[in-house]
Amino acid sequence: MASLQHNLRLATEADLPAMTEVLNAASRQDPIYPYRFPDRHRYPSEFALLCRQKCTEYLASSTVVVCEMPSATDAGAMRVVAFAVWDTPASQHRVQAHTGSLEPLPSQQPSSLGVPITIGHKDRMDAFKSACVRYKATFFDAKYKRGHVMLRILLCHPDYQRRGAGKALTEWGIQEAQRLGLYTTVFASPMGLRLYTKLGFTEIGRFRVEVEGDEEHLEIPALVLSPSAGIWESGRKATCGMVTGAGYNGVSSTVCA
């Protein structure tokens, strides 16, 4: 499908409902959610609340970029259809200084936002969390001592996929990493893997998330893109700054300040 007109900008708190909707709709396509929340269909309102809490935490602790596209239902209006959550060295240091890990700050823990989490497979959630912290340290932090720009999460609403939003959001972070002379890093889902590979990322390893005695597990690839890499597409090298317009430039200058 052809790429649609789109606009990238930094997220604000006003984007929380739209981000929540995107996370709620797209998360089922990323195995890390069905693995940790196998009962989410039975508790849709709790899961929606959890999505909102996660988005609140992203806004508080990371750099969130949203992608707007023309609404399919409201002619002439733009709507947030996708977002990316980036951790730069600055945001990572801020979180690590408080907790020693990449977990949310205590004040941003979902349970402290007013409603306790009542769904979720606790053992799998714990295994996932500790594996991510451990393998982030092994694959990325230990290797890139000057830091790296990590794509923490990328989601596009299913109704707007294959129109270029994911690519544009990923290129935004790649360009930011290249401006800082740092690697771009990500733990990929199966759908993300196709996108990142197309953009030139290299897989440097994989890790398993598993709980003893549990028949289900996750296998998660770790990918990196060198700061000196271009973006390769269909066998030709392209530049990163492919999105033009006020929104993109606005994001870039705000973050670079």
Ligand SMILES: CC(C)(COP(=O)(O)OP(=O)(O)OC[C@H]1O[C@@H](n2cnc3c(N)ncnc32)[C@H](O)[C@@H]1OP(=O)(O)O)[C@@H](O)C(=O)NCCC(=O)NCCS
């Ligand atoms: C991964 C995701 C964000 C991609 O968003 P998107 O806006 O649909 O991606 P784009 O339209 O920018 O795709 C760019 C390219 O990536 C590749 N790609 C993306 N999705 C693909 C898919 N489902 N199958 C095959 N290739 C795919 C294609 O090469 C595509 O280019 P093309 O459409 O011209 O062939 C989206 O599929 C999603 O939200 N998935 C569920 C959540 C998830 O897994 N997120 C990634 C976490 S690491």
